[in-house]
Amino acid sequence: SQKIEQNSEALNIQEGKTATLTCNYTNYSPAYLQWYRQDPGRGPVFLLLIRENEKEKRKERLKVTFDTTLKQSLFHITASQPADSATYLCALIPGGSYIPTFGRGTSLIVHP
Amino acid sequence: GAGVSQSPSNKVTEKGKDVELRCDPISGHTALYWYRQSLGQGLEFLIYFQGNSAPDKSGLPSDRFSAERTGGSVSTLTIQRTQQEDSAVYLCASSLSQGQETQYFGPGTRLLVL
Numbered sequence: 510s511q512k513i514e515q516n517s518e519a520l521n522i523q524e525g526k527t528a529t530l531t532c533n534y535t536n537y538s539p540a541y542l543q544w545y546r547q548d549p550g551r552g553p554v555f556l557l558l559i560r561e562n563e564k565e566k567r568k569e570r571l572k573v574t575f576d577t578t579l580k581q582s583l584f585h586i587t588a589s590q591p592a593d594s595a596t597y598l599c600a601l602i603p604g605g606s607y608i609p610t611f612g613r614g615t616s617l618i619v620h621p
Numbered sequence: 622g623a624g625v626s627q628s629p630s631n632k633v634t635e636k637g638k639d640v641e642l643r644c645d646p647i648s649g650h651t652a653l654y655w656y657r658q659s660l661g662q663g664l665e666f667l668i669y670f671q672g673n674s675a676p677d678k679s680g681l682p683s684d685r686f687s688a689e690r691t692g693g694s695v696s697t698l699t700i701q702r703t704q705q706e707d708s709a710v711y712l713c714a715s716s717l718s719q720g721q722e723t724q725y726f727g728p729g730t731r732l733l734v735l
Contacts (some may be wrong), residue, residue: 513663541722543722550728551728551729552625552712552714552726552727552728552729553664553712553724553726554726555723555724555725558722558723598663598664600664602722607652607669607671608654608666608669608677608680609666609724610666611656611663611664612663613661613662613663614663
């Protein structure tokens, strides 16, 4: 069956370090993959999108990699700040579809 | 408006009652999605509207759930004969058009069925 896995345990890191979050999937052939940020009591906010033929995407302190062989995406936040503390969701969109399937998200806590 | 709005923000109802949840998408956005998010769970797709096309209802969990979108803008999600397991946050998102990958989410409606 199709499955998207994100680490359910919270990631705790020190301010200034690089946070790396993982999204693994099985039995999908995603056309593209998205990362969202969700703060408590709010809806998700779109951050980055990466297509199946792209290896890496960057936006300011954010970097996303996409390895379709390993079926994995890594989401990096460099020079992390306490304000980066939130839950980060990955979402996969299969080819020929406009409906994303979301992972459960990983909570990131950046300590000052 | 500047973003997607949803109302009410919170709804408490008794088991067996019907509820209506409203979503106002960003003006000009033709694609509209409804999701459900339960505690500790990922977003569960419910229904997708695109312009005047027939909606994709493949995510609706039962026939107690229905949604409509009037005039290609405002959408209403209706849950009939609510059950306790319907308690969740219901999120609406819109995007500029089919194929536009960025979805803009509303703040959600927190539904509690007693």
